[in-house]
Amino acid sequence: MKYLLALILMYSNSLAAQKNNMMIRIAEIEIDAHYTKAYQEILQEEASTSVRVEPGVIAIYPLYQKDNPTQVRILEIYANREAYEAHLKTAHFLKYKTSTQAMVKSLKLVEMENIDAAGMSEIFRKMKP
Secondary structure (H helix, E strand, C coil): CHHHHHHHHHCCCCHHHHCCCCEEEEEEEEECHHHHHHHHHHHHHHHHHHHHHCCCEEEEEEEEECCEEEEEEEEEEECCHHHHHHHHCCHHHHHHHHHHHHHEEEEEEEEECCCCCHHHHHCCCCCCC
């Protein structure tokens, strides 16, 4: 979470200008119940690495439904489509994709559009690191 907060704050001055370029999506994933814990561990490693080492990855924020942990959602925010395309070629993403392929029962990628890019930098400002 510290990495996400730092990156959001770092991008606070440029997010409004990036509104038209940012790529935002929500991944809706169903995991086989036998693999829930293993999947979460692999995803957490991939998400934190992506945010930490890729300048164009603004956020990869994984969540699961409290009452049904096989239902995973990932908020993905990239500076632009090029950053997303570069992300898909990284070793950590490819490791995640290949090592979780048998764990995933379904995957739906929902493209989103930003309503308030300028306000995005305020989202995590109230959180204490």
